Amino acid sequence: MLNLQMAFPDGVFHYACSECDALCCRGHGFGGRLEREMSSLVQLYPSLRLALVEHSSGGVSFHNPARSCYFLEDDRQCRIQRDHGYDLKPGVCVLFPFTNFRVVGTTALIRPHFLCPLRVVLPADPASVEGSHAKILEAAEASGLLNLDDAEAAGLALRLPRGVRPEALLQREARVRDACAEALRRTTMLEVLSRFVPDRTAFDESYRRCSALLDLPEETRAGDGRELEDTLLAVLPGHRVDHLTVPDSLWPLMHRVQAGIVRACTSLRRAAPQDVYSVLEASAGLARLLAWGSSAAPVHWAKLKPGAFTGAERTFAAFRFQRAAAAGKPVLDAIENALAEIGSPLERVVFLRNLAEELQVLEPRPRAR
Numbered sequence: 001m002l003n004l005q006m007a008f009p010d011g012v013f014h015y016a017c018s019e020c021d022a023l024c025c026r027g028h029g030f031g032g033r034l035e036r037e038m039s040s041l042v043q044l045y046p047s048l049r050l051a052l053v054e055h056s057s058g059g060v061s062f063h064n065p066a067r068s069c070y071f072l073e074d075d076r077q078c079r080i081q082r083d084h085g086y087d088l089k090p091g092v093c094v095l096f097p098f099t100n101f102r103v104v105g106t107t108a109l110i111r112p113h114f115l116c117p118l119r120v121v122l123p124a125d126p127a128s129v130e131g132s133h134a135k136i137l138e139a140a141e142a143s144g145l146l147n148l149d150d151a152e153a154a155g156l157a158l159r160l161p162r163g164v165r166p167e168a169l170l171q172r173e174a175r176v177r178d179a180c181a182e183a184l185r186r187t188t189m190l191e192v193l194s195r196f197v198p199d200r201t202a203f204d205e206s207y208r209r210c211s212a213l214l215d216l217p218e219e220t221r222a223g224d225g226r227e228l229e230d231t232l233l234a235v236l237p238g239h240r241v242d243h244l245t246v247p248d249s250l251w252p253l254m255h256r257v258q259a260g261i262v263r264a265c266t267s268l269r270r271a272a273p274q275d276v277y278s279v280l281e282a283s284a285g286l287a288r289l290l291a292w293g294s295s296a297a298p299v300h301w302a303k304l305k306p307g308a309f310t311g312a313e314r315t316f317a318a319f320r321f322q323r324a325a326a327a328g329k330p331v332l333d334a335i336e337n338a339l340a341e342i343g344s345p346l347e348r349v350v351f352l353r354n355l356a357e358e359l360q361v362l363e364p365r366p367r368a369r
């Protein structure tokens with residue numbers, strides 16, 4: 001069994017199955033351990049063996065029909081749980097939605113799966129919510145699902161860049177998580193991120209320029225937009241699990257830009273944790289590009305393919321960017337230079353997104369452990 005570390009604040013996420021249309025039981029399959037529950041389930045339901053899709057070191061997975069699981073009843077109850085009790089329910093179903101993890105060294109960093117309509121409960125109350133770290137640890141141990149062999153086979157083990165120690169990375173993530181947890185109901189995402197930058201003035205200046213490029217709304221001050229700020233603080237540590245190799249010199253500005261994009265997008269509708277998470281995901285590439293700020297980027301710009309940019313205006317902007325970046329200009333300077341001829345705000349965003357996509361493939365790849 002892997003060591004476990006939670007990548008979200010303790011006691012703030014809660015779900016109630018009765019409020020949901022059993023989204024987790026519709027078309028995503030399920031799995032568990034042969035020795036815990038699966039051998040018994042196959043004996044009880046022999047046809048189940050033909051739904052097997054995966055088998056690895058004691059674990060098995062079954063597919064589901066697209067509309068709903070074989071065991072989902074019309075009243076949205078699980079037939080296995082109803083007829084045979086909770087202990088025979090597949091391990092992955094018991095753990096869901098805390099089944100979304102990546103492995104760093106020998107530790108699984110666990111964050112919620114936002115397919116589940118989780119809500120944020122404040123003040124944090126680990127004793128009464130489903131998102132309690134202690135409860136999840138207990139369920140994970142009982143499921144026997146989280147082991148290194150299966151995680152590696154599923155491609156969930158993170159390859160770290162040379163020189164990055166798993167312990168240091170995990171400690172950093174615990175610090176970010178705890179800083180976000182402490183800030184809930186008290187202060188802002190900006191205050192949390194500011195703790196992790198060496199030069200607040202440079203951080204503010206780079207953000208001012210990013211904000212001008214994207215026409216971002218004003219940042220939240222303590223007391224304003226409290227609900228959105230708290231949702232951001234609760235969700236961000238989990239979002240980071242997919243971006244653990246972003247260097248420390250980049251991620252504070254990357255998240256600050258993402259928070260600005262979340263504020264802009266969620267002005268269009270109320271922001272549930274799922275909305276915030278999906279906007280963070282959608283904005284990560286663009287924000288990461290801008291997060292180079294006033295640094296030159298150590299990537300091989302010469303590989304940039306101008307043909308990837310459609311339209312004369314964007315293609316010309318790509319050439320301008322490439323020339324400036326190749327000459328060692330800081331990324332924001334190169335971007336501002338490239339955008340000089342693009343006046344339309346929508347065109348600017350299209351260009352920047354396009355640029356972020358093209359550049360992703362050029363970033364130094366993490367080395368194998």
Ligand code: SF4
Pocket residue numbers: 024025026029030069070071072073077078079080081089090093
């Ligand atoms: S086994 Fe039960 S809980 Fe798991 S997906 Fe099927 S209906 Fe849902």
